[in-house]
Amino acid sequence: MDNKRTTTKIQELTYELKIKDVMTKNIETVGSKIPVSHLRDILYNKRISGVPIVNDNKLVGLISIEDFIKCLEQGEMDDLIEDKMTKNIKTLYADEPLVHAVMKFEKYGFGRFPVISRKDKKLIGIITKSDIIKGVLKKLETAYHDEEERRYRASHIFNDVMADEIFFKFQYYVEGKNFDRAGEAATGLKKTLYRLGLSPEIVRRAAISTYEAEINIVAFTKGGKIIAYLEPHQIRIVITDKGPGIPDVEKALQPGFSTAPGWVRELGFGAGMGLPNIKKFADKMTLRSTVEKGTRLVIIIKLSDYRNED
Amino acid sequence: MTLKEIKELLEAEVLTGKYDPETEIQIGCSSDLMSEVLAFGKPGSILLTSLSNIQVINTANVADIKAVCFVMGKIPDKNIINLAKKNDVVVFITQLTTFESCGRLYKNGLNSCGYFNLDK
Ligand SMILES: Nc1ncnc2c1ncn2[C@@H]1O[C@H](COP(=O)(O)OP(=O)(O)O)[C@@H](O)[C@H]1O
Ligand SMILES: [Mg+2]
Numbered sequence: 001m002d003n004k005r006t007t008t009k010i011q012e013l014t015y016e017l018k019i020k021d022v023m024t025k026n027i028e029t030v031g032s033k034i035p036v037s038h039l040r041d042i043l044y045n046k047r048i049s050g051v052p053i054v055n056d057n058k059l060v061g062l063i064s065i066e067d068f069i070k071c072l073e074q075g076e077m078d079d080l081i082e083d084k085m086t087k088n089i090k091t092l093y094a095d096e097p098l099v100h101a102v103m104k105f106e107k108y109g110f111g112r113f114p115v116i117s118r119k120d121k122k123l124i125g126i127i128t129k130s131d132i133i134k135g136v137l138k139k140l141e142t143a144y145h146d147e148e149e150r151r152y153r154a155s156h157i158f159n160d161v162m163a164d165e166i167f168f169k170f171q172y173y174v175e176g177k178n179f180d181r182a183g184e185a186a187t188g189l190k191k192t193l194y195r196l197g198l199s200p201e202i203v204r205r206a207a208i209s210t211y212e213a214e215i216n217i218v219a220f221t222k223g224g225k226i227i228a229y230l231e232p233h234q235i236r237i238v239i240t241d242k243g244p245g246i247p248d249v250e251k252a253l254q255p256g257f258s259t260a261p262g263w264v265r266e267l268g269f270g271a272g273m274g275l276p277n278i279k280k281f282a283d284k285m286t287l288r289s290t291v292e293k294g295t296r297l298v299i300i301i302k303l304s305d306y307r308n309e310d
Numbered sequence: 311m312t313l314k315e316i317k318e319l320l321e322a323e324v325l326t327g328k329y330d331p332e333t334e335i336q337i338g339c340s341s342d343l344m345s346e347v348l349a350f351g352k353p354g355s356i357l358l359t360s361l362s363n364i365q366v367i368n369t370a371n372v373a374d375i376k377a378v379c380f381v382m383g384k385i386p387d388k389n390i391i392n393l394a395k396k397n398d399v400v401v402f403i404t405q406l407t408t409f410e411s412c413g414r415l416y417k418n419g420l421n422s423c424g425y426f427n428l429d430k
Pocket of ligand 1: 246257274295
């Protein structure tokens, strides 16, 4: 994974993960009516950096190891906790996304936030910056394993099948003028490629470009077929139809050019962006057409692992 | 922004069964032209549209768009709902206009897809 992709993945995870997924549960709490000196045991033996202060199940404050050291220096160990603790503390709800915690840490610069349940406002955990880092790393690791396993299936197929060269061929027939079935080929191909373990980004690009081509067959032709070849280094999608063909291919490729009739536009297409879109999402596209005979469009999507080679 | 927050902001109704209110949506887009959605829509986003046919769901499906909200009270027919269910696309409807819907989401912090361009 390159840097940019890792960063966005981490950002995604901070939206996906909830505070309750990474916080420390089963935390030590103390009441507010006892002397500060009682905290020594908890802070020292349990090696924690801050203790929530709770009276009758209600969170009333927080005392950190820094507060404790200050009391120690100034000989105030016999003072009551309630006079030394931080009151009006900022808290987080357990069901908030982790990114809210990240933003709060940035905003206030505190070392920890107590976590309360939204329903009864009871204290149920505490979250520190290191909890966030640990939680994200753990999730990143599982996500990575899942993705690895899915990808393994793809490479596995190519390894297990014995031949000098391996091609998988998936063929779809597309009816002309039948908008109820338009999209079946592209969505079918998408599912197939995903199940074979290709990366979601590659699958998405193949699906979008196939879909635009499929729409064109339905909108403009008497019908045709889509053949996708999965090869070791690329996906090659060959789309052919039975005519009427395109009189000026150059012009057809221009963004905005369209001969789409009203019924196509009513369905959300026909803005002259289909072929430009295919060009955008494919690594390579070639369009050849003979009037009356038909059109042949070839879309190449390189498999990312090989993208920088050759 | 979670699907639940979106639902509340848009005063929307959920039409597909499999709906996790806590699903996070980071980006929104809106158009009645599906080619535009394919060009600038982002994976994991929500699409707001006043177009109502099965190609909206196919578009969401191929572009990895998680949720679709039909605006202006456009009630999608059974085929649309069935296809959405089959492909795990969440479907909302709202009586609000397109502008009002987008405005509410944007004002409350949902990001847009940014600029449109046809480059790679
Ligand atoms: N397979 C095809 N057979 C005949 N004409 C086609 C075909 N594909 C595209 N065209 C022509 O090229 C034009 C541009 O196609 P496209 O970029 O997909 O835009 P749109 O479909 O929105 O019109 C179409 O309007 C049509 O005239
Ligand atoms: Mg088209």
